[in-house]
Amino acid sequence: MISFSSWSVLTVDFLIILHLSLAGVMLAALLHLVGAKWRFDIRAISVSFFSLYPLAFILLLILLYGGKLTFPWVGSYGKLPTWNNLSFLATREILGFIVVGILYGSFVKLQAKAESSPDASHNFRWVAALVPFAHVLFCTMVAWDFEMTLLPNWESSMYSIYHFISAFGMYLGVLVLTVFVLDKSGLFIKSPSPYVYNYIAQMMLGFSILWVYTFFAQYLIIWYANFGDETDRIFLMQNGPYGHLFWTFFIMKFVFPFVMLVFPFNRHNPGAIALIACSIVTGTWIERYTWISGTYPTKHMPMTGIFDIGSTVLVFGIAYMIMRRSLKRNQLIR
Amino acid sequence: MSQMINHDIPDDHEIQIEKKFIPKDLDIDKDISWARINKDVLRSLDRPRPIFWVIFFAALALFSFGVYCEKYQYDNGLGVADLNNPQVWGLYIATFIFWIGMGHSGTLLSALLHIIHADWRKPIYRYAEAMTTFSLLTAALFVLIHLGRVWQFYYVVAYPNERWVWPNFSSPLVWDATAIGTYLTSSLLFLYTGMVPDLAICRDNATGARKKLYTFLSLGWQGTDRQWSTFRVTYMTLACFLMPLAVSVHSIVSTDFAVSQNPGWHITSFPPYFVAGALYSGCAVIITLFILLRYVFRFEAYMTMPILNKLIKMTFAIAMVWNYLNLIEYSTVWYGDNMIAKQQLLDKMTGTYAPVFWGMVFCSTVMPFTLLIRFVRTHLPTLMVVSLILNFGMWLERVQIITPTFGHSQYPWTWTSGWWPSWVQFGIVAGSFGWFTMLFMLYCKIFPTISMYEVKEMVHDQGKMLKAKKVA
Numbered sequence: 001m002i003s004f005s006s007w008s009v010l011t012v013d014f015l016i017i018l019h020l021s022l023a024g025v026m027l028a029a030l031l032h033l034v035g036a037k038w039r040f041d042i043r044a045i046s047v048s049f050f051s052l053y054p055l056a057f058i059l060l061l062i063l064l065y066g067g068k069l070t071f072p073w074v075g076s077y078g079k080l081p082t083w084n085n086l087s088f089l090a091t092r093e094i095l096g097f098i099v100v101g102i103l104y105g106s107f108v109k110l111q112a113k114a115e116s117s118p119d120a121s122h123n124f125r126w127v128a129a130l131v132p133f134a135h136v137l138f139c140t141m142v143a144w145d146f147e148m149t150l151l152p153n154w155e156s157s158m159y160s161i162y163h164f165i166s167a168f169g170m171y172l173g174v175l176v177l178t179v180f181v182l183d184k185s186g187l188f189i190k191s192p193s194p195y196v197y198n199y200i201a202q203m204m205l206g207f208s209i210l211w212v213y214t215f216f217a218q219y220l221i222i223w224y225a226n227f228g229d230e231t232d233r234i235f236l237m238q239n240g241p242y243g244h245l246f247w248t249f250f251i252m253k254f255v256f257p258f259v260m261l262v263f264p265f266n267r268h269n270p271g272a273i274a275l276i277a278c279s280i281v282t283g284t285w286i287e288r289y290t291w292i293s294g295t296y297p298t299k300h301m302p303m304t305g306i307f308d309i310g311s312t313v314l315v316f317g318i319a320y321m322i323m324r325r326s327l328k329r330n331q332l333i334r
Numbered sequence: 335m336s337q338m339i340n341h342d343i344p345d346d347h348e349i350q351i352e353k354k355f356i357p358k359d360l361d362i363d364k365d366i367s368w369a370r371i372n373k374d375v376l377r378s379l380d381r382p383r384p385i386f387w388v389i390f391f392a393a394l395a396l397f398s399f400g401v402y403c404e405k406y407q408y409d410n411g412l413g414v415a416d417l418n419n420p421q422v423w424g425l426y427i428a429t430f431i432f433w434i435g436m437g438h439s440g441t442l443l444s445a446l447l448h449i450i451h452a453d454w455r456k457p458i459y460r461y462a463e464a465m466t467t468f469s470l471l472t473a474a475l476f477v478l479i480h481l482g483r484v485w486q487f488y489y490v491v492a493y494p495n496e497r498w499v500w501p502n503f504s505s506p507l508v509w510d511a512t513a514i515g516t517y518l519t520s521s522l523l524f525l526y527t528g529m530v531p532d533l534a535i536c537r538d539n540a541t542g543a544r545k546k547l548y549t550f551l552s553l554g555w556q557g558t559d560r561q562w563s564t565f566r567v568t569y570m571t572l573a574c575f576l577m578p579l580a581v582s583v584h585s586i587v588s589t590d591f592a593v594s595q596n597p598g599w600h601i602t603s604f605p606p607y608f609v610a611g612a613l614y615s616g617c618a619v620i621i622t623l624f625i626l627l628r629y630v631f632r633f634e635a636y637m638t639m640p641i642l643n644k645l646i647k648m649t650f651a652i653a654m655v656w657n658y659l660n661l662i663e664y665s666t667v668w669y670g671d672n673m674i675a676k677q678q679l680l681d682k683m684t685g686t687y688a689p690v691f692w693g694m695v696f697c698s699t700v701m702p703f704t705l706l707i708r709f710v711r712t713h714l715p716t717l718m719v720v721s722l723i724l725n726f727g728m729w730l731e732r733v734q735i736i737t738p739t740f741g742h743s744q745y746p747w748t749w750t751s752g753w754w755p756s757w758v759q760f761g762i763v764a765g766s767f768g769w770f771t772m773l774f775m776l777y778c779k780i781f782p783t784i785s786m787y788e789v790k791e792m793v794h795d796q797g798k799m800l801k802a803k804k805v806a
Contacts, residue, residue: 081671136658144669157659157666158602209578217585217605224593225600 005300007069008292009308011146013315014059015167015288017052018142020319022135023171024049025104028111029131032124038199041192044332046175047108051326052319057097059315063146064090071145072296073152080152089145100138107131139164147288150295154233156222162214166253169207170284173277176200178323180274187333197270204273204280205261212254237294245290252283361454361640364797368790371636375532375782376539378631386630386775393771400765403758404479412482416756420740420748425759426480428732429766432615433473434514434587435608435728439616440466441521442580443648445573453795454644456788457636461627461778462620463525468773470518472766477511479762491515506589513586517579524572530555530565531787547780584612591735597675598682598739601666607659614656614698615728617649621721623774625714627783636784639712646705646717649724653702660699678742686751687738690730697727 024046031039063070067086074086107127114124143163148155176197182188222230237246257276266272289302302308327333407414417424440462447455478484489501490511501508534555537548555561585605592604601607624645628637667675682691701723704710710720741750777783 084669133654140662149669153670155666155670156602157662158606160662161603161606213581213585214606218602220589221592221600221602221604224589225595227595227600 003298003300004069004072004296005293005298005302006305006307007066008289009302010059010066010311010315011063011070011292012285012288012302013312014056014063015142015146016170016285017059017315017319018056019139019164019167020049020171020174021052021056022050022100022104022139023168024175025107026131026135026168027171027175029107029128029135032111032128033132036199038193038196041196042175042179042200043111044330045179045192045327047111048323048326048330048332049171049175050104050108051322053101053104055315055319055322057101060093060097064093071150073149076152084149092141093145096138096141100134103127103130103134136164139167147291150292151233153229156218156230158214158218158221162211162218165207165211165214166284166287169204169211169253170281172200172204172207173280173284176204176273176277177281180270180277182327182333183270189331189334194270197273198267201261201267201273201276204257204276205267208254208257208261208280212258215250215254233295236297237290240294241297241299242290242294245286245294249283249287249290252279253287360796360800361644362457362638362789362792362796363635364793364800366635366793368793371786371789371793372535372539374633374635375784375786376536378633378783379536379544379779379781382630382779383632386779389626389630390772390775393768393775396768397765397772398768400762400768403761403765407479407482407758407762408484414756415758415762416753417480417482417759420743421737421750421753423480423736423740425733425755425763426476428736429729429763430473430476430480431587431608431732431735432729433469433476433766433770435584435612435615435732436619437466437469437473437517437521437616438580438584438609438612439620440464440469441517441524441576442613443616443620445524445576445580448570448573449577453792454641456792457633457638457641457784458620458624458645459788460525460528460785461623461774461783462616463521463528464774464777464781464783465616465619465623466521467518467525468770468777470514470521471773472770474514474518475766475769506586506593509586510590513583517583520572520576520579524569524576526551527565527569527572528785529781531557532782532785535786536782581609584608596739596743597672598678598742599735601663603659603663603666607656607663610652610656610659611728611731613652614649615725617645617652618721618724618728621645621649622718622725625718625721627778628714631778631783633784636789642717643711646711650702650705653698653705653724657699657702674744678739681742682734682738685738685742686753687734687741690734690738694727694730694734697723698731699727701727 028039028043028046031043064086068074071086071089073080107124110120110124110127113120115121140160143160147163148159179192179196179200183191219234222234237243256279260266260272260276266276293302303312324333412418415424415426417426440459444455444459444463447459477490478487481487490505490507491501530552533548533552534557537545537552540548585608588604588608591599592601594600621642624637624642627633664679667679682688701720704720710716737753737755741753743749
């Protein structure tokens, strides 16, 4: 029998892959909507991450198949309304995947020919305007279904915002690492301009601060009101068996990036930015483990078993190959 | 999936084609001379349209009525306002939040847009910052008014005293007073610092008492390289400091409610919800004042339609964020299945205060979509009405946070259906609008509402950009 902690490793892998595939399109759409001039350097690489979407869908099906192993609340209808069952969850998740897939796919397709005529540009702008709505709503649903509702009777309206801001910050980290590695290894057919690092670093700083704001605002309200139902989950994570993970991700996602990025010279140094990106990405990974596994902590620590390591290596190995193929197809790398 | 982006290679040719679609209109005419900028702005200090005085005296009349109501309440006690348990805050604290919210967007947007180098802020940020200052001053009045015994306000002010009587530092009300005090001081400093070069221009062109005032306030500004360099650093530092401060202040205001155990208030998304609401109402007021000042002071050449269009887009985006936060608040109540919280939400929608709730939904959720219509965006009288409706909706939002929650709390014996504020409360609220408008219009008559030196920079930059494009 695979424990919940092990099974949650797969949930974490799914969330990471899903957010990488979504946030790329979201970034391209946002940059287009605000008319950022540096979008031309980055948008093709950014939307390439959408090629991971089918992998996320396969992982979703596996997790849904896992049933009670993935969603331990299933069956505890004494605490939950009866409509909140596995069938409804599967239906809304799959429907959401289809709608978002169609919209984001259209965005990617239209971006390719957005400059061909004013009409195409107009259509592209409309689709770009819809992407943030879809992103926020879909990510809210994912945050609720895969993390917040793991513990019946624990709800926080801030949680979804906290979740997708964290995920978007992680995406920025992955993006900067991708650009850095490809640039250094000389694989790019045409390297993005160096100022792109600075822009992404500024965004990383912004999202790091925004993340800690959402984290603290939620924490303060729960801590001060001191309802047992609410504080138990937080205190268990903070002081329980996963306490060290809790403080580690806090340092990696906020303390280190903030202390580094607040100085302008670090925001202009690609090496330093890549290092900070590593910290944010790893921190987010640990954060996801802590929120998911930490809800039902066991003696089995995540990523210490064969299933944990094997499934993660397999998922990210496939993701690496898909991304490489996508970047090559798009003639971004040699 | 990846095949879809096969042609998405950002080569130089493609970039140039797309760039053709970016700037449809310049934010400001590149041919305005610097002398004309000085002349137009300085003229606004001398000869506004006669409607200026109509607005001023109407505001004064409204303010006088508010003062009368406050005196009546002061002499007769809070009973005349119909404030009693559990309805202890009524319109006063709702309007306090409204003014605090309005006070946020001016400085916050100015600082944010300055940091990200958004040039279009330059003709409009000065009055937005002034709006912040006067909104905060107006909000502070309600802290005093709602106490009834106004002299007891010092219980929430953190100050050292020889008797070692300290306020309760674990009370969000004390955090509130401290945060707002800090924000008011910083906003005033930010407004003043940004004005110094313009005050020197006023000094050089004024006579009599005004010259003395501007000479004193311009701090001996001569526009030397050293002064400009120090000025830039100071201004940027203040902007960076104000950004997190502004966000934290309205978040702290939200904790007045959210850290309580009351079902309608104990909501973890309240801090960003309050910040988004503040920005939303503030943006709507900036649009209102944009249209007003553009007409009253003949600023058509500076407060241009492309700038207004950007402001409208920003308002729409913030309105959507606010609506999202509303949506997740209600969804969480629905999901959480807490009977009291659910009942309270249903009571808001169907009970005594249903008109307030649905009024808010209409004004703040439905009306923003009219901003997508070109006619609304370009027809200024219509836009003015829409911006006022948005503002009214945001005021209703603050009322529906407070009154229905007090009226339908945890214990049925505290429920009060059918309670409505007395005329004294409405009178004081109306007076606060008069007070704000009066102060704001006075400010516009004494100090330049458009940043002359930054508009000059903007004109220069636009000209440079166009030249570069022609060369390309």
